[in-house]
Amino acid sequence: MAYLEITQLDKHYDRFQALKQINLSVEKEEFIVFVGPSGCGKTTLLRTISGLETPTVGQITLDGRDITYVHPSKRNVAMVFQNYALFPHLSVFENIAFGLRLHGFTKEEIEKRVQRAAALLHLEPLLARKPKQLSGGQRQRVAIGRAIVKQPKLFLFDEPLSNLDAKLRVRMRVELLNLHYETRNTAVYVTHDQVEAMTMADRIVILNDGRVEQVGTPVELYERPTNKFVAGFIGSPQMNFLELTVEGRRENSLACVAEGLGKLVLPIQTEATIEGKKVTLGIRPEHVQLTATESSVRLPAVVNIVENLGSENLLHAEIADNQLLVAKIAGGAAPERNHRLTLFLPGEHLYLFDEQENVIPISPLVALGSPRPREKAETP
Numbered sequence: 146m147a148y149l150e151i152t153q154l155d156k157h158y159d160r161f162q163a164l165k166q167i168n169l170s171v172e173k174e175e176f177i178v179f180v181g182p183s184g185c186g187k188t189t190l191l192r193t194i195s196g197l198e199t200p201t202v203g204q205i206t207l208d209g210r211d212i213t214y215v216h217p218s219k220r221n222v223a224m225v226f227q228n229y230a231l232f233p234h235l236s237v238f239e240n241i242a243f244g245l246r247l248h249g250f251t252k253e254e255i256e257k258r259v260q261r262a263a264a265l266l267h268l269e270p271l272l273a274r275k276p277k278q279l280s281g282g283q284r285q286r287v288a289i290g291r292a293i294v295k296q297p298k299l300f301l302f303d304e305p306l307s308n309l310d311a312k313l314r315v316r317m318r319v320e321l322l323n324l325h326y327e328t329r330n331t332a333v334y335v336t337h338d339q340v341e342a343m344t345m346a347d348r349i350v351i352l353n354d355g356r357v358e359q360v361g362t363p364v365e366l367y368e369r370p371t372n373k374f375v376a377g378f379i380g381s382p383q384m385n386f387l388e389l390t391v392e393g394r395r396e397n398s399l400a401c402v403a404e405g406l407g408k409l410v411l412p413i414q415t416e417a418t419i420e421g422k423k424v425t426l427g428i429r430p431e432h433v434q435l436t437a438t439e440s441s442v443r444l445p446a447v448v449n450i451v452e453n454l455g456s457e458n459l460l461h462a463e464i465a466d467n468q469l470l471v472a473k474i475a476g477g478a479a480p481e482r483n484h485r486l487t488l489f490l491p492g493e494h495l496y497l498f499d500e501q502e503n504v505i506p507i508s509p510l511v512a513l514g515s516p517r518p519r520e521k522a523e524t525p
């Protein structure tokens with residue numbers, strides 16, 4: 146049995162079902178991130194683990210103990226919220242010590258634990274201050290300190306960094322990860338920021354409409370999404386999608402048609418029976434090329450908008466009426482608006498989704514094991 150085990154969990158609020166059949170196993174010392182659009186159930190699931198909500202159906206065990214109906218204060222979990230919820234009239238020291246005093250720890254033990262947390266969080270010079278004399282980032286560290294001193298079996302974070310400005314958020318992200326490695330704690334962290342999820346998580350849980358869409362390492366979710374929702378959610382800018390109808394399978398390719406684009410021959414193979422079916426083609430902006438690769442789909446396009454981000458350019462190119470494709474290309478000089486060019490979609494970076502939005506297994510045309518000739522000159 147895993148360290149934290151959630152089994153067949155449902156949560157209803159009257160007739161509204163906020164969580165649907167949640168199953169999840171978290172190993173000790175893992176850093177798990179819940180991510181998903183607003184209202185998908187992230188906070189509800191976290192609060193259910195902490196005991197602030199009771200599941201309608203299902204079971205939660207932590208370190209071998211069934212905690213489904215155990216009072217929050219008896220679960221040995223600590224939760225850090227988005228709004229730090231500090232006591233304004235208490236000093237930093239007393240804010241951090243508060244829970245320990247409540248539980249009747251000795252003065253010496255409290256002193257020891259608070260000093261250790263303050264050292265970990267670089268709060269030592271601030272212990273005598275009141276919350277209003279602190280910056281947002283410092284307040285958030287106090288809230289984390291309050292969780293650390295409890296030495297919980299499990300840390301629960303609900304968007305702890307979303308009140309901070311972008312620069313501070315990046316710094317706190319690194320500090321939180323350092324803390325995680327130093328204290329080897331187990332943590333479940335909620336965010337709706339997919340960059341935060343990708344950079345912090347050992348494994349990501351993607352939630353959508355109360356369900357788990359996919360669980361995996363950041364790389365797994367990026368490279369092998371099991372459905373269109375995950376493919377579109379992970380990655381920034383998001384994956385491009387094109388609606389196609391499959392006309393027929395050829396020996397080495399898939400012949401398709403798309404409205405406004407006409408015929409498209411995809412250099413991929415699949416075992417699935419998809420002749421005559423509607424499918425969605427997916428390709429990430431970073432995989433769209435401006436020069437030909439060995440086997441790729443060619444799409445004539447007209448440059449619409451170029452977003453210059455310094456290190457890279459985001460090219461929004463019109464491939465048909467009202468149909469844009471985004472390409473992430475190297476920074477520096479970029480093609481200008483209304484410039485005509487050809488976009489190349491390499492076969493090995495294509496995804497295909499069926500009408501139920503599940504991924505269709507495909508393989509690119511390169512024979513396994515044979516080296517791929519890169520950057521071969523295109524013969525016009």
Ligand SMILES: Nc1ncnc2c1ncn2[C@@H]1O[C@H](COP(=O)(O)OP(=O)(O)OP(=O)(O)O)[C@@H](O)[C@H]1O
Pocket residue numbers: 158161163181182183184185186187188189190337
């Ligand atoms: N006490 C409640 N009573 C009724 N519905 C609730 C209650 N709490 C949450 N919900 C509903 O459950 C769904 C999930 O809410 P939840 O707060 O878990 O979303 P979330 O993923 O944390 O969203 P956000 O990213 O906006 O914080 C929402 O549709 C919400 O309106």
Ligand SMILES: [Mg+2]
Pocket residue numbers: 187188189
């Ligand atoms: Mg929430």
